[in-house]
Amino acid sequence: MTLITTTSDLAAFCRDLAGADYITVDTEFLREKTFYPQLCLVQVAGPKSAAAIDPLAEGMDLAPLIELLNDPAILKVFHAARQDVEIFYHLTGKIPHPLFDTQVAAMVCGFGDSVGYETLVTKLAGARIDKSSRFTDWSQRPLTDRQLQYALSDVTHLRPAYEKLRRRLHKTGREHWLEEEMAVLTDPATYESDPETAWMRLKVRTNKPRFLAVLKELAAWREREAQRRDLPRSRVLRDEAMLEIAAHAPTTVDDLARTRGMGRGFAEGRQGADVLAAVQRALDLPESELPRLEPREEPPQGIAPIVELLRVLLKMKCDENHVASKLVASASDLEAIAADDDADVPALHGWRREMFGNDALALKHGRIALAILDRRVRIVPTEVVEE
Structure with a gap:
């Protein structure tokens, strides 16, 4: 196994990969105590070589x-690239490109919704992953051989999985999908966190504009x-506390200290x-500048059976197309289509x-129907003429 702990060894490894058609990449990180993920290990494999790169090694430059x-x-x-890409984006301001996500590719190729790495490589590479190191503390040093073996398996088995998925995509003409x-x-924009829209992630039970205004300001702060401070949001102020503050809108230290979930020490401090x-x-x-939530429109009466028919059609089409x-x-897309032919979904x-x-x-619109023929749901044409 290869563990790279110096910049010179990293440079040599990267030079060897410079002519590769592709590389597989994975990361190990911690996020329980920070806002941004703490990068602890990077695994990279080319068609013939693989290494784990230690970003915590003294003097290591990841350039x-x-x-x-x-x-x-x-x-x-x-595989499931979003968190890995987020790490590199916040580290460098750039997104690795071009990009291929085997989890998304597997969905396109009919392996089910959000298929996990272990399931995918078992099916495509016949590999068995030792899961004993899955929840290890990757910030601790030295790393054990078992940890490194587990970490490298995340990129070595990904090579045959990627190659088989690529061939399937080409065979079915779905590369553009x-x-x-x-x-x-x-x-x-996928990786940007805009403070001004942070309040929209919270679940609220009221749409009172003044309540929403307080919640918006609190969430942005x-x-x-x-x-x-590079801390998890909950370590700064919990969601429940923000909702409580927004509901009562305290204006004095005493009022804030009496708010459920708050204490006098917090109320009297800088925060x-x-x-x-x-x-x-x-x-x-x-009043004119208060945020407002658009009321959720109730689906038209009688739409539920249409949604259920669309759900059957979706299942059938997806099974047919793998x-x-x-x-x-x-x-929600099915509800939108049932209600509006021009739904933006x-x-x-x-x-x-x-x-x-x-x-x-x-x-x-009745131009086709669904029927059970030979124990399978099939599309059949109709003679319905729209008015």
Whole structure:
């Protein structure tokens, strides 16, 4: 096994991979105590070699690795890439490109919704992963042989899995399906955390504008504070506490100290002052500037049976085409299509429309029907003429 702990060895390893068509990449990181993931290990494999790179080694400079990841001539293969890509984006400000996510590719090729790495490599590479090191503390040194073996298996078995998925995509002509999905993973906006929209991630039970204004200010402050101190959001202020503060809008230290989940020590400290300032900013907003949630429209009466028919059609089409239904349409997408022919949902765009959306609209308007023939659900044409 190869563990790289010096910049010179890393540079030599990356030079050897410079002419590769692709490399497989994975990371080990911790995030329990920080806002940003703490990178502890990077595993990289080319067609014939593999190594684990220790970013915590004294004097280690990851510049050769970053240069390799940014080489446009080399495809970077990840499994469930989002968190790995986020690490490199926040580390360098760039997204490794071009990119191939085997989890998404597996969904396109019919391996089910969000298939795990172990399941995928078992099916495609016949490999068995030793899971005993899965929840290890990757920040501790020295790393054991078992840890390194587990870590490297995440990139070595990924090679045959990638090659088989690539061949399946080519055989079925679905490369462009995957390209559409990779556009999200390679968009910097995917990894940006905007403090001004942080409040939208919270589950609220009221749409009162003043409550929402206080919550928005609190969430924005917490987001900036968590980023500045590199702490998990909950370590700065818990969601429940923010909702409680937004509900009562305290304006004094005493009021804040009496809020459930707060204490006098917090209320009298710097963070307490910041919270009170955020509350006051929200209370000072004029009515015209208060945030408002669009009321969720109730689905038209009688739409439920249409949604159920669309759900059957989706299952049938996905089984026929060997693609995960989750990738094609969600439950809310089906509701939107049932209510509106021009719904702006992925299922009515691109390859999804070709595979499912056009038939969904045809079923909705009676141009086709579903029937059970030879114990299978099939599409049959109808003679219904639309008015």
